[in-house]
Amino acid sequence: MSDFIAAEDRPILERHGLANFDALWALQLEAVDEPNTERGGWSSVYRLELDGAAYYLKRQSNHLTRTLRHPFGEPTFACEFRNIRRYADLGIPALQAAFFAERKLPGEQRAVLLTRALDGWxxxxxxxxxxxxxxxxxxxxxxxxxxxxxxxxxxxxxxxxxxxxxxxxxxxxxxxxxxxxxxxxxxxxxxxxxxxxxxxxxxxxxxxxxxxxxxxxxxxxxxxxxxxxxxxxxxxxxxxxxxxxxx
Structure with a gap:
């Protein structure tokens, strides 16, 4: 799956130098809750505010789900991102993705999912x-x-x-x-x-x-x-x- 950046979010991410996986992975933020370590890796959520726009940045490493299509596992965020896009295509009201990307390293699978915050909800x-x-x-x-x-x-x-x-x-x-x-x-x-x-x-x-x-x-x-x-x-x-x- 190639990197995804929503057209409406690209300008603000580019202004802050955050329109790529490495920048979002390295960004120093305080997690909003304890990391999820149920699947053998970890997954954390952070709040990110940029010029009045609010997002939730999700990062995970080796936090995998296994299916018939992916018997060795894929990041759970990859599955969630596909469903976010499916809901949008089908007209089902749901959270919206601003950025998604994953990387495979020796012995590690990483993923980043950035979604728009539901402030006011x-x-x-x-x-x-x-x-x-x-x-x-x-x-x-x-x-x-x-x-x-x-x-x-x-x-x-x-x-x-x-x-x-x-x-x-x-x-x-x-x-x-x-x-x-x-x-x-x-x-x-x-x-x-x-x-x-x-x-x-x-x-x-x-x-x-x-x-x-x-x-x-x-x-x-x-x-x-x-x-x-x-x-x-x-x-x-x-x-x-x-x-x-x-x-």
């Missing part, structure tokens, strides 16, 4: 923490935004694979909310129809435990486009949630 977890204090209209708008986002994803033939409240970002727009997704590493094609849809959607409902039954149905109406099949979906999702909770 809040993840769904934030809204769930204050759910009881929200007005009915704001709750309904959030449910509609989340349901509509999942519908766009599944209608485009994709499964997110990690549908948690921390991966849905929301921003108020008048009386409505816009919604988009992050953490696209586990995205795959939707191959098994309703079964895939249920498996993708259920983790969101399990983690949004503050939603009552009526609110879950509101989300399903937004997801399905009408109320005709809501009860069957509600039962099927509830059955899966009970099975998962009993484990």
């Amino acid at each position: 809040q993840d769904l977890e934030h809204w769930l923490q204050g759910w009881a204090s929200l007005s009915t209209s704001r709750r309904e708008a959030i449910l509609a935004a989340c349901g509509g986002l999942v519908r766009r994803l599944h209608d485009a033939g994709q499964v997110h694979g990690c549908f948690y409240p921390k991966h849905i970002f929301l921003r108020e727009q008048g009386d409505d909310f816009a919604a988009q997704l992050i953490d696209l590493e586990k995205t795959r094609p939707l191959l098994f129809g309703e079964r895939d849809r249920v498996r993708d959607l259920e983790p969101l409902l399990r983690r949004a435990a503050v939603w009552n039954e009526a609110e879950v149905r509101q989300l399903l109406v937004a997801y399905l486009g009408d109320s005709a099949d809501v009860e069957r979906w509600h039962e099927r999702l509830g059955a899966r949630r009970r099975r998962k909770g009993a484990r």
Whole structure:
């Protein structure tokens, strides 16, 4: 995969001498959290601000995922970058990449992924923490935004694979909310129809435990486009949630 630089971000990166892998790899920044070392290598995230534009710079070394196509492993950021581009091509709202590149060294695979910061957006977890204090209209708008986002994803033939409240970002727009997704590493094609849809959607409902039954149905109406099949979906999702909770 060749190096990628988004056209709209190239000028600012070039002004700061950061339009290449080596410069972004060597840049001295403070990590925003502890490095991820689960896959035998490491992966870290940093915040980068340039002339009023904010980014998140992700760097990793030997932090690999193994698939049939890449049995010896490839950087997890390579997979995430492909999915970022796929979402953009399919019109699914999601985070945007400014730069991506990877390098193979003796005994080491490195990758850099620069994404635009979602300043002005809040993840769904934030809204769930204050759910009881929200007005009915704001709750309904959030449910509609989340349901509509999942519908766009599944209608485009994709499964997110990690549908948690921390991966849905929301921003108020008048009386409505816009919604988009992050953490696209586990995205795959939707191959098994309703079964895939249920498996993708259920983790969101399990983690949004503050939603009552009526609110879950509101989300399903937004997801399905009408109320005709809501009860069957509600039962099927509830059955899966009970099975998962009993484990």
